[in-house]
Amino acid sequence: MSLSNETIQQKLTEKFGEVLTEWEVPYGMLTFTAPKDFNLKILQYLFDDEELRFRFLTDLQAVHYPERKGEELAVVYHLHNLTDNVRIRMKVFAPVERPDVYSATALYASANFMERETYDFFGVNFVGHPNLIRILNVDEMDYFPMRKEFPLEDQTRIDKDDEMFGRGGTLGFGTEKRKEGGTLVEEDKHNEGDKVL
Amino acid sequence: MSQSEHILLPEGSLEKQTTTLNLGPTHPATHGVFQNILEMDGERILSAVSTVGYIHRAFEKLAERRPLYQITPITDRLNYCSSPINNMGWHITCERLLKVELPKRVDYLRIIIMELARISDHLICNSIVGVDTGAFSGFLYLMQYRELIYEIYEEICGSRLTTNIGRIGGFERNFTNTAFEKLEKFLKEYPAVLKEFENLFNRNRIFMDRTIGTGPISAERALNYGFTGPNLRAAGVDYDVRVHTPYSSYEDFEFSVPVGTTGDCYDRFLVRNEEMWQSLKLIGDAYKKVQEFKGAEAEVFHADTPAYYLPEKKDVYTKMEALIYHFKIVMGETEIPAGELYSAVEGANGELGYYLISDGGRTPYRLHFRRPCFIYYQAYPELVKNGLLSDAVITMSSLNLIAGELDA
Numbered sequence: 001m002s003l004s005n006e007t008i009q010q011k012l013t014e015k016f017g018e019v020l021t022e023w024e025v026p027y028g029m030l031t032f033t034a035p036k037d038f039n040l041k042i043l044q045y046l047f048d049d050e051e052l053r054f055r056f057l058t059d060l061q062a063v064h065y066p067e068r069k070g071e072e073l074a075v076v077y078h079l080h081n082l083t084d085n086v087r088i089r090m091k092v093f094a095p096v097e098r099p100d101v102y103s104a105t106a107l108y109a110s111a112n113f114m115e116r117e118t119y120d121f122f123g124v125n126f127v128g129h130p131n132l133i134r135i136l137n138v139d140e141m142d143y144f145p146m147r148k149e150f151p152l153e154d155q156t157r158i159d160k161d162d163e164m165f166g167r168g169g170t171l172g173f174g175t176e177k178r179k180e181g182g183t184l185v186e187e188d189k190h191n192e193g194d195k196v197l
Numbered sequence: 198m199s200q201s202e203h204i205l206l207p208e209g210s211l212e213k214q215t216t217t218l219n220l221g222p223t224h225p226a227t228h229g230v231f232q233n234i235l236e237m238d239g240e241r242i243l244s245a246v247s248t249v250g251y252i253h254r255a256f257e258k259l260a261e262r263r264p265l266y267q268i269t270p271i272t273d274r275l276n277y278c279s280s281p282i283n284n285m286g287w288h289i290t291c292e293r294l295l296k297v298e299l300p301k302r303v304d305y306l307r308i309i310i311m312e313l314a315r316i317s318d319h320l321i322c323n324s325i326v327g328v329d330t331g332a333f334s335g336f337l338y339l340m341q342y343r344e345l346i347y348e349i350y351e352e353i354c355g356s357r358l359t360t361n362i363g364r365i366g367g368f369e370r371n372f373t374n375t376a377f378e379k380l381e382k383f384l385k386e387y388p389a390v391l392k393e394f395e396n397l398f399n400r401n402r403i404f405m406d407r408t409i410g411t412g413p414i415s416a417e418r419a420l421n422y423g424f425t426g427p428n429l430r431a432a433g434v435d436y437d438v439r440v441h442t443p444y445s446s447y448e449d450f451e452f453s454v455p456v457g458t459t460g461d462c463y464d465r466f467l468v469r470n471e472e473m474w475q476s477l478k479l480i481g482d483a484y485k486k487v488q489e490f491k492g493a494e495a496e497v498f499h500a501d502t503p504a505y506y507l508p509e510k511k512d513v514y515t516k517m518e519a520l521i522y523h524f525k526i527v528m529g530e531t532e533i534p535a536g537e538l539y540s541a542v543e544g545a546n547g548e549l550g551y552y553l554i555s556d557g558g559r560t561p562y563r564l565h566f567r568r569p570c571f572i573y574y575q576a577y578p579e580l581v582k583n584g585l586l587s588d589a590v591i592t593m594s595s596l597n598l599i600a601g602e603l604d605a
Binding site: 031057064087109121146 | 249250253255257258259261262293294418420421422423434436441442536537538539541548550552554562563565567571572574575576604605
């Protein structure tokens with residue numbers, strides 16, 4: 001239980017210098033961001049180093065941040081040192097137009113399905129993955145559904161007429177203009193009465 | 198098995214060809230929607246390709262549009278053999294995000310529920326391994342006690358399989374006396390039944406012959422494949438989230454973590470059996486601690502988190518503040534503090550993790566479930582390779598694959 005977050009940060013900074021950024025400790029877990037071309041080097045170093053020993057890949061997934069232009073997709077690795085019981089989190093960012101990230105399958109057999117899942121939902125292209133195909137969605141799907149541009153329900157569907165929840169309907173509820181603070185604009189007030197009924 | 202090399206077959210003869218066999222997706226021996234395309238040489242498996250995703254329900258996408266309390270029913274449907282652990286894991290994640298301190302009594306009640314869920318999960322898994330090896334009676338015998346566990350759930354939350362038990366900050370209501378009576382009945386009767394079950398199986402010649410050496414995995418491979426829970430412990434690694442990162446006051450209890458050596462079906466079976474004994478001990482200890490609370494303390498069943506915990510109905514009708522909180526919670530208008538956190542509990546199958554990112558809105562920005570099944574299922578082709586087809590069936594049931602958890 002001797003490995004502290006400071007030691008990890010110090011060792012990583014010594015080895016890789018200033019390329020590692022955004023050091024944070026949210027809820028006690030050391031988090032940092034690495035350039036995407038360095039991910040395998042860092043994972044290998046964390047695995048091999050006799051003091052760090054991060055040899056268990058707990059989780060791997062992606063997050064889509066549309067507002068981070070040029071680096072919209074974050075791939076997040078959760079690593080666990082089971083000997084000292086320390087966890088860390090590493091993020092690499094990739095542009096959504098060309099989301100190529102090196103695959104960790106050679107280091108961790110567990111990364112296989114997790115990278116396939118990440119590809120399936122976010123379209124991250126893991127370079128070097130032995131079998132990068134969809135895993136949970138149907139093979140015919142031609143988009144990556146967990147990206148933020150896809151709303152939860154398909155807005156183009158016409159078989160569901162669900163006027164109360166902003167889809168379809170003749171009264172146009174949910175599509176009305178709203179002022180700051182959420183109050184309805186004057187001309188839609190008469191619809192409000194029907195809504196209560 | 199000896200090679201039959203003395204038979205000289207001509208090139209291209211039928212016996213030299215391999216057979217492709219579809220095991221699943223609705224095969225009666227697979228207990229769930231799993232498909233494996235096996236390449237068979239006679240009775241022997243040369244390779245297996247797993248297909249997953251038959252019951253994918255887009256839980257992570259759904260969670261991005263729901264307030265925290267509406268995500269609990271989603272977690273029910275992950276590992277539906279032990280839903281309460283999933284529910285509690287989710288509540289604990291939320292409470293860590295919101296920095297809510299729980300009263301000790303709630304923690305202990307939660308331990309009782311979680312360990313009951315662990316027992317109900319393990320007893321299904323182990324008795325199904327029995328069924329797949331040809332011993333049906335153990336299954337029928339134990340099943341009665343899963344029924345009793347479900348009755349306890351029902352007494353607490355009103356439902357049995359997909360429980361939606363507990364709330365952020367505690368429980369929806371205090372445990373009734375009937376619940377405690379049923380719990381006492383369970384604690385009194387189950388040890389004898391479990392002992393009987395062990396007598397039926399542990400030294401049973403047929404059972405041992407079928408399971409020893411079937412689907413083994415080394416500790417190193419298991420770690421590399423991301424195994425957690427009983428399957429990892431059967432391979433000899435004593436990793437248990439309850440001990441490594443205690444939650445819900447597990448640090449107040451003494452219990453041991455059983456480990457195996459070979460990681461085969463027999464070891465997994467023994468580890469699960471031993472874990473049931475440990476869970477029984479934990480439930481007994483936690484129940485004793487619960488009984489120590491007297492007076493007003495014995496009525497505590499939730500923390501004071503008005504912004505997330507629904508107020509009592511009579512207060513909603515009489516108090517303005519309660520009415521406001523009630524409205525905000527029901528309409529999902531409570532803002533969640535921004536933050537990023539990974540929180541894990543020891544599910545029945547291993548480390549069940551929740552990776553939650555909140556941007557300060559009313560719903561999570563991103564929620565990812567680390568489902569232990571999904572991660573260790575990728576080792577299945579390696580486990581069954583060069584084994585017999587009937588062993589592949591036992592290996593699958595002894596891994597305790599739950600389709601709901603696999604496909605999220």
